[in-house]
Amino acid sequence: QVQLEESGGGLVQAGGSLRLSCAASGFIFSRYGMAWFRQAPGKEREFIAAASWSGDIKYYADSVKGRFTISRENAKNTVYLQMSSVKPEDTAVYYCAADPSLYYSGSGSPEYWGKGTLVTVSS
Numbered sequence: 001q002v003q004l005e006e007s008g009g010g011l012v013q014a015g016g017s018l019r020l021s022c023a024a025s026g027f028i029f030s031r032y033g034m035a036w037f038r039q040a041p042g043k044e045r046e047f048i049a050a051a052s053w054s055g056d057i058k059y060y061a062d063s064v065k066g067r068f069t070i071s072r073e074n075a076k077n078t079v080y081l082q083m084s085s086v087k088p089e090d091t092a093v094y095y096c097a098a099d100p101s102l103y104y105s106g107s108g109s110p111e112y113w114g115k116g117t118l119v120t121v122s123s
Helices: none
Strands: 003-007 010-013 018-025 033-039 046-051 058-060 068-073 078-083 092-099 117-122
Touching: 003 092, 018 033, 018 092, 018 117, 033 068, 033 078, 046 068, 046 078, 058 068
Parallel strands: 010 117
Antiparallel strands: 003 018, 018 078, 033 046, 033 092, 046 058, 068 078, 092 117
8 A cells, every 4th residue: 555654833923944754655865856735715725846766866946946956865755845945835735646657757646645744934
């Protein structure tokens, strides 16, 4: 059974940092591109970042480029999102996702989704 389990969400002060983790199981992790999305209540899902199968190629939304960093450890079947210099507008539920495209860049809907973890940025 495919599972994506996010963790690390919580309350963080504006300007601070937070690291999200996503543990994957039930599929061959290294054969999938991994990505992070976020969604605020009443708003559309927004692509945040993606990493190729090896983590060597990365893609970022303009809204987070330079502040967030995606990485992955294939030996641990885990993908991370390091969030720095966070802003109140970063407040959202963050979702981990997997797609069989080795170089998934955020276009289209990924095949697998996690349940999400809430990140709240306070002023």
